[in-house]
Amino acid sequence: MSREGWEGWEEESRELERRRRLAKQQGGKAGIAKQHARGRLTIRERIDALLDPGSFQEQGQATAIPDYDDSDNLVGFVPANYVLGFGRIDGRRVVVGGEDFTLKGGSPNAAGLRKSVYAEHLAVQYKAPLVRSLEGGGGSVKGGGGRRGGTVGEPVYAPPRFRIIADAMGQVPVVSMAAGAVAGFPAGRLVASHFSVMTRHTAQVMIGGPALVERALGARLTKDELGGAAVHAKSGIVDNVVEDEPAMFAEVRRFLSYLPSNIHQRARRVACDDDVERMEEELLSAVPRDSNSPFDMREILAMVFDEGSVFELNRGYGPSQIAALARLDGQPVGVLANDNRVYAGAMTAAAGQKYRRFVEMCDTFHLPIVNFIDQPGFMIGPEAERDGTIRYGMAAVCAAAQATVPWAAIQVHKGFGVATAAHYAPNNYVLAWPSVETGALPLEGGVAVAFHREIAAAEDPDAKRQELEDRLRNARSPFPRAESFAVHELIDPRETRPTLCRWVDWIQPLLEELKGPTTFPMRP
Amino acid sequence: MARVNIESEVTGNVWKVQVAAGAQVAAGDVLLVLESMKMEIPVEAPVAGTVAELLVKEEDAVAEDQTIAVLETP
Numbered sequence: 226m227s228r229e230g231w232e233g234w235e236e237e238s239r240e241l242e243r244r245r246r247l248a249k250q251q252g253g254k255a256g257i258a259k260q261h262a263r264g265r266l267t268i269r270e271r272i273d274a275l276l277d278p279g280s281f282q283e284q285g286q287a288t289a290i291p292d293y294d295d296s297d298n299l300v301g302f303v304p305a306n307y308v309l310g311f312g313r314i315d316g317r318r319v320v321v322g323g324e325d326f327t328l329k330g331g332s333p334n335a336a337g338l339r340k341s342v343y344a345e346h347l348a349v350q351y352k353a354p355l356v357r358s359l360e361g362g363g364g365s366v367k368g369g370g371g372r373r374g375g376t377v378g379e380p381v382y383a384p385p386r387f388r389i390i391a392d393a394m395g396q397v398p399v400v401s402m403a404a405g406a407v408a409g410f411p412a413g414r415l416v417a418s419h420f421s422v423m424t425r426h427t428a429q430v431m432i433g434g435p436a437l438v439e440r441a442l443g444a445r446l447t448k449d450e451l452g453g454a455a456v457h458a459k460s461g462i463v464d465n466v467v468e469d470e471p472a473m474f475a476e477v478r479r480f481l482s483y484l485p486s487n488i489h490q491r492a493r494r495v496a497c498d499d500d501v502e503r504m505e506e507e508l509l510s511a512v513p514r515d516s517n518s519p520f521d522m523r524e525i526l527a528m529v530f531d532e533g534s535v536f537e538l539n540r541g542y543g544p545s546q547i548a549a550l551a552r553l554d555g556q557p558v559g560v561l562a563n564d565n566r567v568y569a570g571a572m573t574a575a576a577g578q579k580y581r582r583f584v585e586m587c588d589t590f591h592l593p594i595v596n597f598i599d600q601p602g603f604m605i606g607p608e609a610e611r612d613g614t615i616r617y618g619m620a621a622v623c624a625a626a627q628a629t630v631p632w633a634a635i636q637v638h639k640g641f642g643v644a645t646a647a648h649y650a651p652n653n654y655v656l657a658w659p660s661v662e663t664g665a666l667p668l669e670g671g672v673a674v675a676f677h678r679e680i681a682a683a684e685d686p687d688a689k690r691q692e693l694e695d696r697l698r699n700a701r702s703p704f705p706r707a708e709s710f711a712v713h714e715l716i717d718p719r720e721t722r723p724t725l726c727r728w729v730d731w732i733q734p735l736l737e738e739l740k741g742p743t744t745f746p747m748r749p
Numbered sequence: 750m751a752r753v754n755i756e757s758e759v760t761g762n763v764w765k766v767q768v769a770a771g772a773q774v775a776a777g778d779v780l781l782v783l784e785s786m787k788m789e790i791p792v793e794a795p796v797a798g799t800v801a802e803l804l805v806k807e808e809d810a811v812a813e814d815q816t817i818a819v820l821e822t823p
Contacts, residue, residue: 519788544758567758569786601786608760669787 244287248304252327260327264427265405266470268308268323271358275321275474276312283310284347288336304328305336309344311353314478317486320348323358326405331361345389352487354398356477357418362434363409390417395589395746398484400477403428403463404470406448416462417749419586420480420538422473423463425454430462461542461575479536483550483557484590488743491736492592497555499532501726508718512638512660516668519566522547522597525637526562529722531555538583543576545569545604548583553595554726559587559630561648562597565638571604572644577617580647584624585747591739593631593732594650595725601667602642621647628652629739631732633725636661636712652735654728656721657712659703668694753796755818757811761785770803780818783811798822 251257251267260267266274272281285305292301306328312321322344324331333341348355379386393399394417401415403423408431415421415430423430431452439445449455454466467473485492505528512520526535530551537549545567549560561583563570572580587594603609603618625632625647632650636657640648641664649655666674672693673680683689707715716724764784768774779791780800798820805817 517787517789519790565788566790569788571786604786606760667787 241287244289244302247302248287248289251304251325256327263405265326265360267327268325268358268360271323271402271404271470271474272308272310272312272321274471275356275358275477276314276319277316280313281310281321282312283308284343285309285336285340288340290334290336303334305340306331306334307337307340307344309340309347311347311351314354314356314481317354317481318351319354319356319481320344320351321356321358323402323404324361324411326360331405331411332363333361342386342389345393348399349389349393349396352397352489354400354481354484354486355393356481357399357401357414358404359401359407359411359415360403360405361408361411362406363411390414391748393417394419394748395488395742397487398481398590400480402473402477403430404473405429406431406434408432408434408452419484419589419747420465420477421463422465422467422476423454423457424470424473425466425468427470429453430457458541461539461579464538465540480550483536483552483592488589488591489740491740492557492590494557495552495555497531497552501554502723504719504723505529506719508721511718512658514660516639516662519569521566522562522564522570522599522637525597526551526560529725530558530560535560539579543573543579545571545573546576546580548579550592551595553722553729556729557592558729559583559592559594560597561594562637563599563639565599565601568604569601570599570639571601572614572618572621572647573604573609574612574614574617576604577614577619577621577647580621581617581624582747584621584628585745588624588628588630588743589746591630591736593633593729593736594628595633595635596648597635597637598640598645598648599638600641600645600648601639603644618644618647625650627745629743631728631735633728635721636663638662639667640664641667655712656724657703657706657715658718658721659715660718661703661706662701668697672697751822752801753798753820753822754816755780755792755795755820757783757792757813757815757817759783759785759790759811760813761790761811763805763807763809763811763817764789766803766805766807768800768803770800772800774798774800774820781805792817794820796820796822 257267288305290303291299294300306325308325309322312319399418401418401421403415406429407415412430412432429448429452435446435448457463458466465476467476508528511525530553534552535549545564547562547564551558551560604614628650631652633654634649638660639662672690676693680686680689703715706712761783763781765782767779767781774794775797776794778794780794781792783790801821802819811817
């Protein structure tokens with residue numbers, strides 16, 4: 226309402242509107258066309274595709290570097306090259322932010338840098354999951370101070386800029402998408418996440434790019450050779466590799482569906498239309514009687530959990546260990562299982578690190594863990610020793626030993642050595658299948674060690690060893706562990722789903738009590 | 750026509766070779782069986798094709814990520 230004789234703020238408001246419009250122009254038509262030619266979306270297109278339609282609420286809409294002529298007329302307006310705001314995913318509030326690669330290749334300009342640092346603060350302050358779209362190379366030497374002085378660097382009393390990155394991981398779900406070349410600081414942000422995903426053909430992740438590598442090491446490598454999907458599907462740097470950007474957004478939305486919005490809440494339990502009493506006949510013959518024949522653990526998981534709910538993470542890294550999110554009667558759970566087709570499921574150094582991080586994530590967000598055990602032990606051999614396997618394995622054991630979440634362990638098959646301790650936690654519910662085999666060492670190696678004198682003294686040592694192995698194998702029986710209450714229940718494998726679904730009901734009050742911070746959150 | 754490298758996921762030994770070079774295979778056919786950590790691990794054809802190269806023989810040692818066969822797809 227305007228009043229006679231009062232001068233209002235129409236002019237500034239009009240100018241503000243214009244500046245907001247200018248700030249949305251990103252790197253201009255040419256910059257946007259170039260981004261599309263690379264097969265990639267712009268940051269604003271990404272945000273729109275990721276979020277529930279129309280839900281984006283931008284923060285800092287008029288941030289830019291302005292340029293004025295001598296008469297104080299605005300003649301240039303370079304938008305901050307980081308876009309940030311709130312939005313919704315499946316109706317729940319999230320914070321989303323990302324570099325604008327159409328401007329300065331995503332390398333932060335002044336306001337862009339402030340907004341990118343603020344993204345973490347915003348998520349922690351409002352207790353909402355953080356989704357980062359990462360693209361760019363981080364800082365540039367052009368931004369550094371010369372000998373002319375001026376104000377360079379952060380003041381000595383400034384708090385560490387990375388503190389909030391570490392803190393965020395203990396407060397809210399953090400998800401990162403590598404949607405182009407990601408190097409330097411952005412690569413650091415990528416791994417400081419609970420879930421990260423990259424596109425197969427249009428993204429690379431590197432600490433230092435080809436020019437740096439050639440200068441430092443004399444090696445000429447392409448971005449893809451250094452940090453393409455083929456490298457990181459196995460390095461563990463990203464959890465999942467997807468074909469294109471729409472698939473990437475789908476993965477992010479799916480991951481978040483298993484987690485609460487922050488550590489003060491519980492993961493959302495959804496209505497389940499899969500029968501909780503479903504008993505799959507095939508489970509009865511899933512584990513072969515010959516313990517040297519591998520079987521498909523993933524098929525077992527698919528038969529037990531709510532139909533279509535198993536979402537595997539980091540499959541190519543430490544592949545002897547499976548880590549996944551899934552649902553049981555609608556309750557989100559963390560799933561651990563051994564893949565015996567890779568080193569019989571043994572815990573390698575990589576598998577140990579994958580295991581520890583996953584347990585810490587489930588602990589941070591109060592997700593119960595369901596663990597299908599087929600553990601022959603820590604990986605052995607010269608490579609395993611060089612990899613420092615025992616340290617990473619013990620880190621996994623310690624993470625489990627201090628886990629606070631309800632934990633169901635299903636003794637499916639093997640359970641040998643110290644590594645098996647990683648599969649149990651203080652709040653255990655222990656089930657065993659008839660196919661269980663446990664002990665200090667597997668029979669094959671164990672007999673050779675325990676009976677070495679007897680075997681050496683025999684006329685035919687090989688035959689003697691075989692005879693001893695057969696004798697012990699035939700003496701094996703699953704019943705004593707049930708009789709001595711060493712497991713809660715020995716079950717028919719077909720009963721696994723109904724039994725676990727009942728357990729999910731029992732643990733509901735326990736999950737309620739876990740809300741809040743854990744003593745040990747997940748770190749990168 | 751494309752060439753598909755078949756790599757070993759594990760360090761171990763070649764226990765059995767089930768196909769010969771030149772053989773036609775369907776997706777899921779077992780090409781050879783590796784032995785590692787006392788497990789007999791079948792290596793399956795990921796796609797249908799012809800075995801263009803068989804780079805190992807029985808009892809050979811194989812390393813993680815080593816190419817052990819090459820398929821040629823039609």
